[in-house]
Amino acid sequence: MHLSKSQYIRGRQCLKSLWLYKNRPELRTVSDDAQASLFNTGISIGELARDLFSSGVEITFNPDDFNGMIEKTKELMDNDTKVIYEATFREDGIFAMADILVRNGEAWDMYEVKGSTSARDDKGIVKNHYLQDASIQWYALAKCIRLNKAYIVHIDNSYTRNGALEIEKLFAIDDITVEVKEELENIEEELANMEQVLSEDLPDIDIGKHCDNPYSCDFSSHCWKHIPKENSVFDISYAMGKQWTLYEQGITHIDDIPDDFTFGANATLQLKHHESQEIHIDKEEIEKFLDTIEYPINFFDFETFQNAIPRFDQQRPYAQMPFQYSLHILHEDGTLEHKEFLGDENSDPREPLIRQMLQDINNSL
Numbered sequence: 001m002h003l004s005k006s007q008y009i010r011g012r013q014c015l016k017s018l019w020l021y022k023n024r025p026e027l028r029t030v031s032d033d034a035q036a037s038l039f040n041t042g043i044s045i046g047e048l049a050r051d052l053f054s055s056g057v058e059i060t061f062n063p064d065d066f067n068g069m070i071e072k073t074k075e076l077m078d079n080d081t082k083v084i085y086e087a088t089f090r091e092d093g094i095f096a097m098a099d100i101l102v103r104n105g106e107a108w109d110m111y112e113v114k115g116s117t118s119a120r121d122d123k124g125i126v127k128n129h130y131l132q133d134a135s136i137q138w139y140a141l142a143k144c145i146r147l148n149k150a151y152i153v154h155i156d157n158s159y160t161r162n163g164a165l166e167i168e169k170l171f172a173i174d175d176i177t178v179e180v181k182e183e184l185e186n187i188e189e190e191l192a193n194m195e196q197v198l199s200e201d202l203p204d205i206d207i208g209k210h211c212d213n214p215y216s217c218d219f220s221s222h223c224w225k226h227i228p229k230e231n232s233v234f235d236i237s238y239a240m241g242k243q244w245t246l247y248e249q250g251i252t253h254i255d256d257i258p259d260d261f262t263f264g265a266n267a268t269l270q271l272k273h274h275e276s277q278e279i280h281i282d283k284e285e286i287e288k289f290l291d292t293i294e295y296p297i298n299f300f301d302f303e304t305f306q307n308a309i310p311r312f313d314q315q316r317p318y319a320q321m322p323f324q325y326s327l328h329i330l331h332e333d334g335t336l337e338h339k340e341f342l343g344d345e346n347s348d349p350r351e352p353l354i355r356q357m358l359q360d361i362n363n364s365l
């Protein structure tokens with residue numbers, strides 16, 4: 001069996017996804033621009049994080065010569081290289097590339113770089129997909145070299161840029177060695193399971209919450225074909241997981257939901273109006289709100305961008321940065337004015353935007 005790290009993680013999410021990936025890749029839905037842009041962000045963060053461990057040597061990615069990448073890695077290790085970026089290994093059929101490997105005495109420390117702002121969930125537990133990622137990496141690497149520690153390098157969003165970028169403050173480093181060692185106990189079994197599944201016919205695995213957790217599966221358009229395109233139980237807002245109870249009972253269309261099946265207030269309202277096909281307008285609430293509005297009425301629409309790596313002073317990673325607005329001002333006599341702001345992409349748009357916004361809105365009052 002030959003598996004890359006990402007295929008192993010795919011298999012941990014769903015064995016059917018791994019099987020389809022290996023045997024029916026044409027059924028995948030090709031990633032869209034948004035995913036490509038996320039991927040690109042990841043690359044630039046990964047490259048920047050290398051500055052935490054300077055003077056490293058990079059193994060250049062070459063999809064036509066993985067063996068050359070593996071050989072080059074061995075050569076650098078034999079030559080007493082202290083830091084290697086994208087060190088490449090293939091052991092026991094597992095192909096893995098470590099973002100950053102740092103020599104630590106006779107052993108090596110492994111650093112995986114992530115663009116997120118934490119390696120852990122709200123309860124302080126290492127995120128499962130990060131753990132699987134680091135663990136399979138450790139599993140493959142430990143067959144060739146002695147490993148000391150496993151770390152996740154992630155963005156520290158408490159950092160505020162002030163002058164030159166301070167790499168040590170931009171990134172936080174989380175030691176997950178203990179968790180990785182615990183997870184290693186499961187890997188042999190998981191790999192054996194994957195090998196078994198891949199040697200057989202398509203596994204009979206139904207859709208479920210795992211289709212979106214931790215990643216949106218790219219085989220959804222294939223596996224979810226039996227779900228109605230419109231008015232399915234998965235179109236109910238605020239269903240709070242009850243759509244899966246219905247699905248398990250073989251109910252996929254809203255019209256087939258039994259009368260005695262109960263939902264919360266929002267979902268019940270949606271279903272009631274789906275049945276009557278009447279549009280729901282809460283005129284009383286709308287009137288209450290409209291009564292609070294006085295002329296001139298400002299209709300303010302704005303756009304923001306986010307940078308993982310702050311570009312300007314007083315900017316934090318992933319801060320929402322307003323750069324454009326459109327303001328329509330309706331006066332009591334019916335006159336409609338329009339004002340707008342568009343930042344200059346090479347400078348911080350926040351202060352000029354706020355100054356002009358205050359002027360535009362105040363002048364209309």
Ligand code: SF4
Nearest residue numbers: 014017211217220223
């Ligand atoms: S869509 Fe769901 S069931 Fe199908 S392969 Fe993906 S995760 Fe598995």
